[in-house]
Amino acid sequence: MLVLTDFGKRFGITLAVCLIAALPLRGMAKDTPAFRQLRLKMVKNVVARDGITDEAVLSAIRAVPRHEFVRTSLQKLAYYDQALPIGFKQTISPPFVVSYMTQTIEPKPSDRVLEIGTGSGYQAAVLAEIVDHVYTIEIVEPLGKSAARRLKRLGYDNVTAKVGDGYQGWEEYAPFDKIIVTCSPEDVPQKLIDQLRDGGKMIIPLGERHQQVFYLFEKQEGELVKQQLIPTLFVPMTGKAEDERQVQPDPLHPRIVNGGFEAAGNEEGRAEGWHYQRQNQRILVQAPEGKAYMQFQNDTPGRGSQILQGFAIDGSEISHLDISLFVRLEAGRKGPLQYELPAIYVYFYDQSRQVVGDAVVGPWTGTFPWKEVRETVKVPRHATEAILRVGLNGGLGTLCVDDIRIAPR
Structure with a gap:
């Protein structure tokens, strides 16, 4: 996932307020009552509330000390539902995404699971709490070696890790x-298809650099x-997969995909092109456009209600972005934190996927009918990617948006 280093800190992804008895933890390491409390709160108020129901998955997320899988300087953010940088242009995925992927493949205690992309080892640890054995491959050598050491230190003896190109799978254990x-x-x-047993399941994000969709594959005969x-x-699969990529990002012509929300290509009716959708609904009557x-x-202060979309941008050539949309608001008001307001936030990242700037369109409060909004934001010179975040952002009320567009200057 792309780096959102201040995602939870600035927008207050809600953590629960009640305590649950902690589960035993492999190796214990540097886990503390304070970290356990935060982890259990996160599971209740984010992971479970947003749709994870498999008790084995919930137990695994409660058990694994996510703070052990991030940099020491970022451990205070470990139990917000956000991606965090782990170095080498890679990130640790948000806990909900890890939970969603794990639940989707329906892991069983007898399963042998292959993971492509070890990262810091968090997903492998979650799987290892549930299944018989995990085989995990990381192409970035320093990450792969440190993850293997970390998993061993935490007592995950049912994880076998190696450095290599995940495109090739791991034929030895297939x-x-x-x-x-x-x-x-x-x-x-x-090779991943070949190494999946008949009746087995695979979850994989497929698509262009900034436009991807999860697919679940089941092998039948x-x-x-x-x-x-x-x-x-x-983040993209590197190695041979990246060498074979046909569609490359166009940073000189950034654009929003499905800004009018006309396309919905899945069983849940979610808008195509937008990810991390929370407390949102596609409405098909009386749209100002299309x-x-x-x-x-959102009626819970601090709870996330948003959609996100990433795009490539060349800050050395593009100095500003014109952003336009239609907006309607009912009883819009601020959440507990300063930044928890109905708005569009734009985050800019450099080639190392570190935040180099941000901007806001809005924020808006109160009640008003449909109106057109046009604003211009500055693009940092070193920006190579951006994420557009649209929604209530922890604020309260009902926000409606349509026909979101961007145009470079």
């Missing part, structure tokens, strides 16, 4: 009951049966 891919190629690597799930955004618009509703 076939696998389940495969989880935590980086995004354009297409499913053939040697053939893959495909199910499209929800939009997402992961047939659809997006509505956000």
Whole structure:
């Protein structure tokens, strides 16, 4: 996932307020009552509330000390539902995303699971709490070696890790009951298909650099049966997969995909092109443009209600972005924190995926009918990527938006 280093701190992703008895933890390491409390709160008020119901998955997320899998300087953010940088242009995925991927493959205690993209080892640890054995591959050598040491130190003896190109899979231990891919190629690597046992399941984010969708594949009599799930955004699968990528980002012509919310390409009716969708609904009546618009509703202070979309941008050539949209607001008001307001926030990242700047369109409060908003934001010179975050952002009320567009200057 892309780096959102101040995601929780600035927008107050809500943590629960009640305590639950802590579960035993492998190795214990530097886990503390304070970290356990935060972890249990996160599971109740974010992971479970947003749709994770598999008790084995919830127990695993409660058990694994996520703060052990991030940099020491970022441990205070470990139990916000956000991606965090782990170095080498890579990130640790948000806990909800890890939970969603794990639940989707329906892990069983007898399973042997292949993970592509070890990162810091968090997803492997979550799987290891549930299944018989996890085999995990990381292409970035320093990350792969440090993750292997970390998993061993924490007592995850049922994880086998190696450094290599996940595009090739791990034939030595195939076939696998389940495969989880935590980086995004354009297409499913053939060797992963070959190494999935008949009846096995694989979840993988597929698509262009900033436009990806989770797919669940099940192997039936040697053939893959495909199910499209929800939009997402992961770092690209590097190595051979990146060499074979046909569609490259166009940083000189940034654009918003499906800014009018006309396209919905999955069973849940979610808008295509937008990921990390929370407390939002696509409405198909009386849109100011086209047939659809997006509505956000929240009555819990600090709870996330938003959609996100990433795009490439060349800050050395583009100095400003013109942003326009239609907005309607009912009883819009601030959440507990300063930045918890109905608005569009734009985050800019450099080539190392570090934040180099941000901007805001709005914020808005009160009640008003549909109106057109046009604003211009400055693009940092070193920006190579950006994320647009649209919604209530922890604020309260009902926000409606339509026809979101960007134009470079």
